[in-house]
Amino acid sequence: MKSRYGLMGWVLWGALLTLGLVGVWQRFTYGHHLANYGSFIPWGLWVAAYIYFVGLSAGAFLLSSLAYIFKVKALEAIGRLALVVATITLFMALLSIWFDIGHMERFWYVFTRPNFYSMMAWMIWMYTAYFLLLLAELGIAFWVAPAKGERWLRVLGVLGVPLAIAFHGGVGALFAVVGARSYWHSALFPILFLTGALTSGTAFLLAVVARFWPDCGEGRRQLVRLLSQITLGMILLDLLLEWSEISVPLWGNVAPHVEGLHIMLFGPFWWVFWIGHLLLGSLVPIYLLARHPDNPKWAGLGGALAAIFFMTVRLNIVIPGQVASILPGLEGAIQHPRLTTFYVPSAHEWLVLAFVVAVGILMFAVAKRRLALFGSASEVKR
Amino acid sequence: MNHLPNRREFLKLGGAASAGLLGSGVLRPISALAKEELERGPYDGGTWIPSCCHMCGGTTGIMCQVVDGRLARIKPNDNNPVGFSNISDDFFANAAKEGAVMCPKGNAGIMALYDPDRVKQPLRRTNTQKGIGVDPHWKAISWEEAYSEIVSRLRALRDGGEAHKLEWFSEDHCFTHIQSDFCKLFGTPNYNMHSNTCDTGRKASFKILMGDERPLIDAINSKFMLIFGWNPLSATKWSHLPRIITRGIERGAKLVIVDPHLSYTASKAHEWVPIRPATDGALALAMAHVIVNEGLQDQAFIDEWVTGFDQFKDYVKDKTPQWAEAITAVPAERIERLAREFATTKPALVDVWSGAHHTNGVYAGWAIGALAVITGNIEKPGALVLPEKKGNKHIEVEPDDASKQTLQQPRFDGGKDKWPYFHSSGVYAEIINRLVDGKGPYQPKMAMIVFQNLLMSVVGTKNAEEALKKLEFIVAVDTMLSETAQFADIVIPGTTYLERYDLNTHWVTWPVLGLRQPVVKPLFGQPAEYEFVCELGRRLNLKEGNGHDVFWIGRMSGERIEDKTRWYEEFLSKELKEGEPKITLEELKALPGATWVSAKGTRYNKHLDMIPPEKLADALTEGNLVFSKKKDGSKDKQIGMLRPDGTVVRGFFTPSGKLELYAGKHETKKDADGNPLKLLPVYEPRAWQPSPEFPLFLINWKEASQTHSRTQNNAFLAELKSTDGLRINTKTAAKLGVKHGDLVWVESPFGKVQMKAELTEGIHPQVVGTQHGWGHWAMGRLAKGRGAHTGFLAQTKACPLSGQSLNKEICVRVYPG
Amino acid sequence: MEKLERQETLENVIDRQLGKRSFLKLAGLGIFTAAVASLPSILSEASEETGTNTKRKFRYGMVIDLKRCVNCKACTVACKLENKTPPGVVYNPVIEEEIGEFPYVQRRWFPKPCFHCDNPPCTKVCPVTATYKREKDGIVIVDYDACIGCRYCITACPYGARYFDFGENYPAQQTEYGRVPSPEFHGAHGLRREGKSPVGNVRKCTFCLHLQDENGNYTRPPACSETCMSKAIHFGDLASQAGGLCVTHEGCNLKQLLVERKWIRLKEELGTEPMVYYLL
Secondary structure, three states, rough: OOHHHHHHHHHHHHHHHHHHHHHHHHHHHHHOOOOOOOOOOOOOHHHHHHHHHHHHHHHHHHHHHHHHOOOOOOHHOOOOHHHHHHHHHHHHHHHHHHHHHOOHOOOHHHHHHOOOOHHHHHHHHHHHHHHHHHHHHHHHHHHHOOOHHHHHHHHHHHHHHHHHHHHHHHHHHHEEEEOOOOOOOOOHHHHHHHHHHHHHHHHHHHHHHHHHHHOOOHHHHHHHHHHHHHHHHHHHHHHHHHHHHHHHHHHHHOOHHHHHHHHHOOOOOHHHHHHHHHHHHHHHHHHHHHOOOHHHHHHHHHHHHHHHHHHHHHHHHHHHHHHHHOOOOOOOOOOOOOOOOOOOOOHHHHHHHHHHHHHHHHHOOOHHHHHOOOOOHHHHOO | OOOOOHHHHHHHHHHHHOOOHHHOOOOHHHHHHHHHHHHHHOOOOOOEEEEEEOOOOOOEEEEEEOOOEEEEEEEOOOOOOOOOOOOOHHHHHHHHOOOOOOOHHHOHHHHOOOOOOOOOOOEEEEOOOOOOEEEEEEEEEHHHHHHHHHHHHHHHHHOOOOOEEEEEOOOOOOOHHHHHHHHHHHHHOOEEEHHOOOOHHHHHHHHHHOOOOOOOEEOOOHHHHEEEOOOOOOOOOOHHHHHHHHHHHHHOOEEEEEEEEEEHHHHHOOOOOOOOOHHHHHHHHHHHHHHHHHHOOOHHHHHHHOOHHHHHHHHHOOOHHHHHHHHHOOOHHHHHHHHHHHHOOOOEEEOOOOHOOOOHHHHHHHHHHHHHOOOOOOOOOEEEEOOOOOOOOOOOOOOHEEEEEOOOOOOOOHHHOOOOOOOOOOOOOOHHHHHOOOOOOOOOHHHHHHHOOOHHHHOHHHHHHHHHHHOEEEEEEOOOEOOOOOHHOOEEEEOOHHOOEEEEEEOOOOEEEHHHHHHHHHHOOOOOHHHHHHHHHHHHHHOOOOOOOOOEOOOOOOOEEOOOHHHHHHHHHHOOOHHOOOHHHHHHHOOOOEEEEEEOOOOOOOHOOOOOOHHHHOOOEEEEEEEOOOOOEEEEEEEEEOOOOOOOEEEOOOOOOEOOOOOOOHHHOOOOOEOOOOOOOOOOOOOOOOOOOOOOEEEEEOOOOOOEEEEEOOHHHHHHHOOOEEEEEEEHHHHHHOOOEEEEEEEOOEEEEEEEEEEEEEEEOOOOEEEOOOEEOEOOOOOOOOOOHHHHHOOOEEEOOOOOOOOEEEEEEEEEE | OOOEEEOHHHHHHHHHOOOOOOOOOOOOOOOHHHHHHHHHHHHHHHHHHHHHHOOOOOEEEEEEEEOOOOOOOHHHHHHHHOOOOOOOOOOOEEEEEEEEEOOOOEEEEEEOOOOOOOOOOHHOOOOOHHHHHHOOOOEEOOOOOOOOOOOHHHHHHOOEEEEOOOOOHHHHHHHHHHHHHOOOOOOOOOOOOOOOOOOHHHHOOOOOOHHHHHHHOOOOOHHHHHHOOOOOEEEEOOOOOOOOEEOOOOOEEEEHHHOOOEEEEOOHHHHOOOOOEEEE
């Protein structure tokens, strides 16, 4: 039974990877030709995927580090898992954004010709530091000192928490500092990015724990319940902040601040918000998590929905912000498919994303097989 | 200049510095700056060759940069007035200081030259079927094969005494002389060119009024510009139009545009007067009514220079603003106010161009011109000015006897006998109709179509299709495989204006001649059109009546010249020498901007010019008119008039020598439909009026980004606008249940096309319209399949006075598609 | 589009162009970024202090007379021809809108080059300092050899002046046109090559930098200005003590125009200080 599912899973994964490889081949052969973003909507699916994955990473990391710092025993058990998840999703994020840039071979310029004024430069430097920190933590947790790891991990966690906050808040700031886009230009943005990271990261961990954690009775139930409660709390907090972010400008309903909101809420892709984010990504998970907090199946489903559909939040940050604030009349001044505010990701963009996801899955599968992901170090030792 | 380390120094510095320092805010700009300064060298290499544009017929002066035999850039030519000003004072004083200008099409010339969809070699059709959408199955053939086939066809016609059964269609403003020479020597009277789809209606209006075909506006000196049915800031045939008009406004002129559509010019105007199509004549007459009624006319000028004022005054007596309001939809008070403003602001100008493409067009143009006449705004600074068009001289050839025989055949379109204001460009619409119905004096067998796209430029596309099918053999010479070229039996690759010669003498008010010259060699090694014609002449062994071997003998050297380019250079040289400039081609090339500019400059009040005694001595007098004599002593052209005081002045070349508000000569004449000509500029409703079934007027217009139907495959221009929808008033659309961007059917009794609705407030509610030229189904990858061609909706009809194609007389219904 | 309409004195105009500007204008930074942002701000301030006189030599800009502009779009095409920009990369489009109701209706338009803002938001965001405002003349350019193609600057420009080069070509690229050099391409006036810069870079109007740098005298107008059918685009040095002489049309004094006529700059409220003025 299990192996049949496993086999099917691998077949699906193979298909995903194959499609993804086609996308990567296209990317290297045709450059940006096959992508649908343009000069009015310069950032598309890949940028949204990037902030999505990077959010997962920061969220998972923050959760486990906070657990170490505040000695939440019940959560320490997922420390290693969280580290691995944070590393893999960060890698996926970097892969996504690497495919996005115009000159992939020049990514390292950000170190040799830095601009201290650029939030993007700071973000890259910080996630480089964060990546190194993750590697260090991974090394300690799995190889160097698996037995006494917790103390080290706590020390690194203390270092890592401000870094993760700064770096993911920085991702939010990267958008927020753009005064040209009123929709992004909000002081709440860095905060929203952090709570969003915690929401999606926790939800993702919940889903992973619920699905893959070895069934050893009460321990897993407790873990699932705790994660369910945190996820539920974060979703609610997130919604609160979101309400604030949306309702305040809408109350006055004066351009340019509401332009992007109108596009998100009532534009041609209204369903991304109402159905994707609000219904499937928030209300259904809230119900499941509140109703079945310790049922791995339902809570896990709730976590998975919240985590996966968080992508809609990321898309709704990136795209409407660009559609709004275009000078009236600029669209249509020149007749070219790249000079339009209508954006739907092309098949090519989805294929490349499929590649990123396939790589992530592979990394997780390898980690799961090779590393002791589940249980705290002490548990493993026992 | 700044003193920053150069690249090498900087690299040394950089090597020593840490990465952090390297990129700090302090040093940041230095690296890139030094580098970029080193890497950018001079950009103006190569050769700059002066020439004249031919993206449209405007012939604006251009400068072409050629690097390694490739065209690199095109810039305005400051030494050619066409592209700066049509008034000499302005040109001499300001051109060097301000620099000339160019329109978007001129700037996009490089894309026309290097269009990959150009015809590259002679093609023969292998599919005997012809029709719209029928694939000709082109087969590339050799030049020899192409020539021998064409020549054998031509020879068969000529040898069979049927030379007149060759119809020749040509673009104007390029190599027309050699083509008409060829036709004459070959023996066909049927040489036609583009003008009758353009402005022969306007030409007729002004011919009646002032005996001159093409007065020009002196916008820069004007204080009031009243323009009917013309969009000069967008239909920028001569690139100087926007400059002189906006400069006129800057100097205090008021601009009023009468147009059913809010064109860019109308937007720029102080007043847009949305009018019901084809009622301009009524508006002009009502304005004349107000002016005459209130005594605002220039009586002194009228007394001296106008005939028929009393009849005119009598005629407009009941043409009240209220009368016009009901016809034009322009409020009566507005008509009164505009009339007063126009009549009391001096100098003022009034003009009309292609707004006259309807059955009342010629009379309307006459009525509009009458406004200038009664206010004395003729031949004055800031008014309508007669251009002094002196340039190269067309050296007439003398056909041989065989040709004379067939030249005596009537023109297929009826010519002068049929059209009272026939223009030498012919009547395309009539040719098409007669080809279809077979009711002409004979049935042409062969057509030579040079750079003309009849299917898209003559209204009534289905008719044009039928007509082309009736021809036994068609040769198309074109740079593109246009819709019309798809009907050809043989296609000859043409040249763009950047690959050939021409002499250009039009469009400013004083004598100026600009040279168009090859700036690059023809891309595919093809002969320029004049060389192609010359080759045909040589192969047909066409000679003048006296045996002169005109296609072989150089006109300057008198020697036999093998090289056809050199032969043509002498052809042009002779025209220059014999013409006004009196210089050779080489001398013209050496002039600044390869432009000969007469120092005489713009002259006003030319009707007051005294005729010099030596000319008078050799002249004929008839009544009060003075004519020059032909060689045989017979009457030639009108050159002047005898005034009551005994002096002889130029006057106007009308039967009275004056401006005519009453055309006495019309008394005995009939138009092409057999109706007597009107003696006054009457308003009559145009023939095709909206009906309950087809309630909307359909009009079309030009924009600066395209020329007619021929530039739609230009990649630069396609980016500015790649198609056009049907502009429709928002309220009208609401009634029809049509939303912005909806596909709609536009249907007339002659056909229907599908278009995208473009809702606007800027069009009269009873009118829908679109930019002309879209809807290609051939031509090239960019042009094909964009927008709709409204020619399918029209009847093939020409103005019965002038032979002008009635491009804008269409009524339609619109419904959601 | 919000436009501020105002009439200023000559002094104000000059002051504004020459005046020193605080770079600490970024509002709305989260607490996370404040610490980060302060460091370069201090650096910039310092460099401003030391180099004010020698560096701020010229401030090139445009004064576009909308009374003259006729929406012919010759500027748009002249720019394409001069710089050989590929499809979809348009440095100077003409923006148009219709206002009013029949028969009281107007179409309004204006050409929109890069504004070469005195306080450009686009250069600040570049992670690799590939785009910057030239100290000596205020022209904002992109170093194609450094740009990584992240397109952050496109999002940061409030005016849509930046375009990404997707590597697309006109059909004519396959003909001899493909061998016609562009002044912009890597290596003095090079040819366009697949996958090589500026393909994959962000591109923008440079006031025809190659013409300006040619002899360092700024005596040649950018292509748009030169070809302009109604001579509406004046180009010149707005910081010149001589009064901002216009290089386009000899004898035309830019500062005089700004005093005599009403003008606006777009989205003035953002504090970007555009160097392109529109005369109304």
